[in-house]
Amino acid sequence: MEQICRNGWCKQPFEIAEGDLTFYESVSPVFSGLKQLIPPPTRCPQCRQQLRLSFRNERKLYRRTCDLTGKPILSIYAPDMPYKVYDRDAWWGDQWEALSYGRAYDFSKTMRQQLRELYAEVPHVGLYNTNIENSSYTNYALNQKNCYLIFGAGDNEDCLYGKFVVYCKDCVDCLAVYSSELCYEGVASEQCYGCRFFVNCRNCRNCTMIEDCLGCTDCIGCFGLRAKQYCIFNKQYSAQEYARLTKEYSALSQGGIGYLRQTLSEIKASLPHPHAHIYASENCTGDSVYNSKNCSNAFDCKDCEDCRNVYFAPKTLCTQDCAFCAPDGDRYCYSVCSTVDLESSMACFYVWYGSNIYYSLECHHNSNIFGCVGLKNKRYCILNKQYTKDEYENLVAKIIASMRASGEWGEYLPADLSPFAYNETIAQEYFPLTKESAMQNGWRWRDETEEAPKTGKTIPGHKLPEDIAGVPDDILNWPIVCEATARPFQIVKQELDFYRKMQLPVPHLHPDERHKQRMASRNPYKLWKRQCAKCKKGIETTYAPERPEIVYCEECYLKEVY
Numbered sequence: 001m002e003q004i005c006r007n008g009w010c011k012q013p014f015e016i017a018e019g020d021l022t023f024y025e026s027v028s029p030v031f032s033g034l035k036q037l038i039p040p041p042t043r044c045p046q047c048r049q050q051l052r053l054s055f056r057n058e059r060k061l062y063r064r065t066c067d068l069t070g071k072p073i074l075s076i077y078a079p080d081m082p083y084k085v086y087d088r089d090a091w092w093g094d095q096w097e098a099l100s101y102g103r104a105y106d107f108s109k110t111m112r113q114q115l116r117e118l119y120a121e122v123p124h125v126g127l128y129n130t131n132i133e134n135s136s137y138t139n140y141a142l143n144q145k146n147c148y149l150i151f152g153a154g155d156n157e158d159c160l161y162g163k164f165v166v167y168c169k170d171c172v173d174c175l176a177v178y179s180s181e182l183c184y185e186g187v188a189s190e191q192c193y194g195c196r197f198f199v200n201c202r203n204c205r206n207c208t209m210i211e212d213c214l215g216c217t218d219c220i221g222c223f224g225l226r227a228k229q230y231c232i233f234n235k236q237y238s239a240q241e242y243a244r245l246t247k248e249y250s251a252l253s254q255g256g257i258g259y260l261r262q263t264l265s266e267i268k269a270s271l272p273h274p275h276a277h278i279y280a281s282e283n284c285t286g287d288s289v290y291n292s293k294n295c296s297n298a299f300d301c302k303d304c305e306d307c308r309n310v311y312f313a314p315k316t317l318c319t320q321d322c323a324f325c326a327p328d329g330d331r332y333c334y335s336v337c338s339t340v341d342l343e344s345s346m347a348c349f350y351v352w353y354g355s356n357i358y359y360s361l362e363c364h365h366n367s368n369i370f371g372c373v374g375l376k377n378k379r380y381c382i383l384n385k386q387y388t389k390d391e392y393e394n395l396v397a398k399i400i401a402s403m404r405a406s407g408e409w410g411e412y413l414p415a416d417l418s419p420f421a422y423n424e425t426i427a428q429e430y431f432p433l434t435k436e437s438a439m440q441n442g443w444r445w446r447d448e449t450e451e452a453p454k455t456g457k458t459i460p461g462h463k464l465p466e467d468i469a470g471v472p473d474d475i476l477n478w479p480i481v482c483e484a485t486a487r488p489f490q491i492v493k494q495e496l497d498f499y500r501k502m503q504l505p506v507p508h509l510h511p512d513e514r515h516k517q518r519m520a521s522r523n524p525y526k527l528w529k530r531q532c533a534k535c536k537k538g539i540e541t542t543y544a545p546e547r548p549e550i551v552y553c554e555e556c557y558l559k560e561v562y
Contacts, residue, residue, distance in 0.1 A: 005044035009441050014044040020308070023320055024410075027334050027344065029356065031397040038334065038346065039410040045297065045309050045321070046431070046526065051412050052323050052337035053427035054443060055349045055361075058139055058151040058163070059512065060424045066090055067123065075126035076139060076420075078446070083419060084123040091125035098122055098374040102385030105371075105399055110406050111359060112414045115371050118383055119417060122374040124362060128338075128350065140338065142327060148492060149511060152312070154327045160495055161511045164300065164312060166327070172498050173507075175518040176288065176300055176312075184502055187521050188277070188288050188300075196252070196502065197260070199521055200277050200288075208249060209260040212274065218242060220249055221264050224271055226561050234267055251503035253467040272533065272552040272560055275541040285527060285540045299525045304329065311525055321412075335412045347412050358396075359413065370396050421446035429519055458488060461508035468499050471506050482510035532556055 005012050024038040041048060057076040064079035065072055066087040073087045086096075101122045106114060128140045135144035142154040150156060153165045162168075164176040171183045178190040186192060189201040197209040204210065205217045213219065215227040222231050230242035237245065249256060278289040286298035293305045300312040307313065308320045316322060316329030321336070328341040336348045343355040351357055352364045360366075363375040368389075370382045380392035387395065403409035422428060422443035423435070435445045461483035465471050476496060479488035487510045499506060507514060523542035530545045531538060532553035543551045552560060 006042040050431045272550045274557045
């Protein structure tokens with residue numbers, strides 16, 4: 001059946017398939033012997049995703065004081081935000097108890113009102129990172145060693161300035177890169193070694209400025225190659241010719257990078273592009289999908305089955321409307337974000353390792369809780385208040401009836417419950433808005449202020465040496481002014497050592513601007529219908545119909561590249 005998105009700024013039609021209705025029925029919970037049916041969504045998939053992402057602040061870090069210990073900390077909560085914020089160790093420690101903030105459910109108020117009141121009182125953890133070593137400047141990060149400004153990442157060592165970097169070592173400025181080592185400026189790639197400036201590549205070694213290449217070694221400026229070696233701009237050379245012709249690209253300069261990027265862009269314009277990057281998968285749509293089955297509208301997914309509208313969701317099963325549930329996926333969940341190993345749950349944010357959890361935030365290792373914040377290792381709680389099993393089930397059934405009457409049941413957490421301004425969250429990365437539009441649509445906005453450099457001397461980005469050979473050690477002492485945004489930033493020693501090892505010039509752009517450009521190098525998390533440019537078969541692709549790229553269906557593209 002066709003629905004119209006309830007958001008006034010959208011009003012786009014979207015389809016709810018028979019399979020969706022079956023899914024909602026299958027994950028509807030049972031309380032006091034009655035199945036509490038989850039109604040169909042009232043927002044389109046894009047608006048639902050936008051709402052979930054408006055709760056996730058990955059990159060905006062602030063200095064403030066731990067409200068429990070008094071020590072200075074880094075936090076995703078700005079110092080002027082009216083919340084109790086604890087250092088990671090203090091939040092996970094036993095010096096406070098989230099149940100002490102519990103309260104009885106008030107049927108004269110909506111769940112939305114009561115959850116907002118509870119959220120305003122319960123302490124919050126400053127950064128979401130676990131098991132880190134010398135990696136304080138990380139967030140949504142697990143098992144990090146010697147990492148700096150890494151976000152949404154797991155099991156890395158010596159990595160800097162990355163997002164969705166997993167099982168990597170010595171990787172800098174990467175986005176959605178997995179199981180790779182000694183790489184720079186990689187995007188949506190895996191199992192690469194010694195590569196620089198690469199997008200949508202797998203199993204490549206010692207390559208520079210390549211895209212959509214699989215199993216390639218020693219290639220420069222190439223697109224769409226399979227199992228090739230010694231290629232420059234998609235032309236084959238002998239090993240001796242390659243060594244002679246590529247001497248000038250061993251140590252890259254800013255001018256050399258620009259030339260390679262422009263030449264590759266011209267090559268890409270003349271060659272067909274795959275409609276999607278889907279590998280070893282069956283009956284899947286989306287992009288960057290690996291080893292999955294029966295997944296639709298899936299992006300950055302691996303080892304998933306029977307999922308729909310899922311984003312960066314490895315090892316996820318029978319789940320819909322899920323975003324960022326790494327490293328261990330969810331099962332039988334609906335409308336969740338930033339969750340890990342969650343089962344049979346709905347409308348949750350930052351909830352790890354649990355089951356049968358509804359309308360809760362920042363709760364870990366729990367089961368059977370409803371409308372809770374900050375709980376750990378608890379069962380049968382509502383608004384952080386403890387109940388017996390029978391009391392819990394009877395009260396939840398009544399609460400759901402009240403939420404159904406107010407239109408809350410089945411919807412995600414309300415936008416005004418997010419503690420962050422829209423432009424602090426990754427919603428701004430995937431669904432960019434102006435300040436005026438964000439505020440008109442009900443979100444808050446935070447005007448950014450840049451911390452002034454502690455030294456009077458700065459280096460304009462455009463005045464940096466063209467290559468790494470001309471960069472002195474004392475560059476570590478001076479802020480660099482981004483040539484695109486005029487924001488100051490500094491190089492750290494670990495970073496400078498990497499540039500010298502990889503023979504790369506010092507970047508002229510602020511880390512946030514570099515991240516923004518990497519995000520722009522990927523197609524959006526959205527599918528359009530268009531025709532294969534060769535056989536005219538209908539396809540679903542992340543290339544919008546008006547884009548100029550030549551796009552082939554899977555069958556035609558494979559014939560082209562093999």
